[in-house]
Amino acid sequence: MSLKIYSTLSRQTEEFKPLTPGEVKIYVCGPTVYNFLHVGNFRGVVFFNLVRNWLEELGYKVQYALNFTDVDDKIIARANEMGKSAGDVSELYIAEYKKDFATLGLRPHDFNPKVTEHMDGIRAVISKLIENKKAYQADGDVNYSVSSFDGYGKLSGRKVEDQQAGSRIDVDEKKHNAEDFALWKSAKAGEISWPSPWGPGRPGWHIECSAMIKDIFGDQIDIHGGGMDLIFPHHENEIAQSEGCTHKQFVKYWMHWNMINFGSQKMSKSLGNIVSMREFLEVNPPEVYKWMMLNVHYRSVSDFSDDSIGRAVTGLARIYSALAVAESYLTPEVTAVDAGFEKITKEAWDKVTTALNDDFGTPEVFAALFEVTRQFNNQVRRGLKVNPAVQGKALAYRNFVHRVGALMSLFQQPAQAFLQDLDSRLLAQMKIERSAVEAVVAERAAARAAKDFAKSDELRAKLTEMGISVSDTPEGSFWEVTK
Structure with a gap:
């Protein structure tokens, strides 16, 4: 079965055929860096880490870019608030983003372009659009003429005539039509600016990605990714700009991931439910976030409630506990796999392959992992x-x-160390000292050794009340936080 991808542009699942056989060019819209990034900013980052890994598993040579928007109204406002330059603010939060990215244990991208590094490319694209009569100057600004591009609306399904001035679009006397959008904004007092043939100013948001893609990859790319909230106007405008400049199809496959909801509420500042990735990772292992994002299909809404975090912890513990048992039997000298169990894993790998080739069906991948784990635990x-x-x-x-986990950047840690860290975090949340648990476990072991089973049962009940599960083996008693 060959890889199939749902493309937002065609609104159907298509067989994947790259522009150049054997090679794939991917661009994903990255963050605007004016603060610590929230958990929603990393959903696409985690998902496209899998996309790149799976394409490489299929034998493709992949080039992958994720950008930083380091010129923006929000960055300027944040800089004024902090008493810093816009450049200092963006560099500060790029560095903080990279710390979170490293903590998540994801593979680095091939390119992380910044808008400020591509001003020549931005000016060149704008100049070409003016030459092609797709854009016009207006008192230091340059705007894109939406009516000049016949395909406008093909990604989002919106029609120009349906847009109402003043509702979604700022009315501006410099624009020929209300739906036209800025390619270059004339300089304002106190704001960062760059020279241009149209006067000092800075680029509009949409032109930045078009220019960075053209600088890095050329006129066309295979896959462009972003959140569903970017379909309109950002990606719609990217198409208008790039195709208005080159007269070539800009992107072959558009892929959009869905939003994150907090307890069935969309994450938003107005609701006060924005959680930074830094805050989340201070409490939870990075594996929990990656599990939560990949356990749900990328085009479905991801729930970010306490319940969903709990389910991720339970699932991770189940697989890592089985891994810990497996690792307890392994030494460097063990190199031969059991033929019967290898047959089970080969059948499961076929299911993983089928699932990922069907528009990256990650829920079925987790189902295969759980089935193999169940069979291992039985044996x-x-x-x-x-x-x-x-x-x-x-x-x-x-x-x-390990093979399946590597695709998702999961399950690569020594199992016992992961479980111990997970228990330590859970104990901290429960406000229970590890030493207190170990004291009760030791007391129970002594009671068992003395054949005082009534006392042993009493202490087991105490541990259960504390939220601790204990299991007895010939090698001794093992305990863990109940998950």
Whole structure:
């Protein structure tokens, strides 16, 4: 089965055929950097990390760019508020973004262009649009003439005649028509600006991505990604600009991820439910966020409630606990997998392949992981006699989880270390000291050794009340926070 992708432009799932055989060019709209980035800013980053990895798994050579918008009204306002230059503010929050990105353990992009590094390209595209009679000057501004581009609205499905001046679009006397949009804005007092043939100023938001893509990749790219909120006007305007400049199809496949809701409410400043990624990662392991974003199909709304966080913790613990059992049986000398269990993992890999080739169906990938984990837990547990069959199953299971996990940047950590960190975080949230749990576990072990089973049961009940699960094996008792 070949890869199929749902394209927003055609509104259907299409077989993926890159512009150049064997090569894929991807551009994803990145953040505007004027503050710490919130959890919604990273959904596409996590998802396209998987997209790039899967394309490479299929044998493609991938070039992947994600930009930083470092010129913007919000950055200027933030700079005035902080008493810093716009450049200092954007560089500060680019650095903070990169810290969060590194904590998430994602692969670096091939390109992270900044708007300020592409002013020559921006001016060149605007000049070409004026030459092509797609744009016009107006008292230091340059605007795009929407009526000059026949295909305007083909991505969003909106028609120019349906747009009402004053509702979605600012009425501006410098514009020929209300729906026209800015390519170059004349300089205002106290704002950062650059020289241009039309006077000092700065670029409009939409032209920036068109110019950066052209500078890095040329006239056309295979995949352009962004949130659904960018379909109109940002991506619609990108198409008008780029195709109005080059007269070529700009993007072959448009991919848009859906929004994040907090307890069935859309994340917004007005609701006060904006959570920064930094705040989230101070409390939760990075794996929790990646699980939450990938466990739901990218075109579906992702719930960001306490319940969904709890489900992610439970799912991660289930797989990492099985990995910890597997790793307990493995040594560097174990190299032969169990043939029977390898057959199980091969069948599961086929399901993973089918799911990812069908517009990146990640929920089915998690289903395959859970099924293999269930079968492993049925066959291998702590305390078994070590033999080649047990070790071969452990190796086959670990290899499968690591292979699938690598696509999503999940399950690459030593399992026992991950579980211990997860328990420490959960204990901190519960306001329980690890030493207090270990004292009760030790007391219970002593009671069991003395065959005082009534006391042992009493202490187990105490641990359960504390939110601790304990299991007994010939090697001793193991405890964990109940998940």
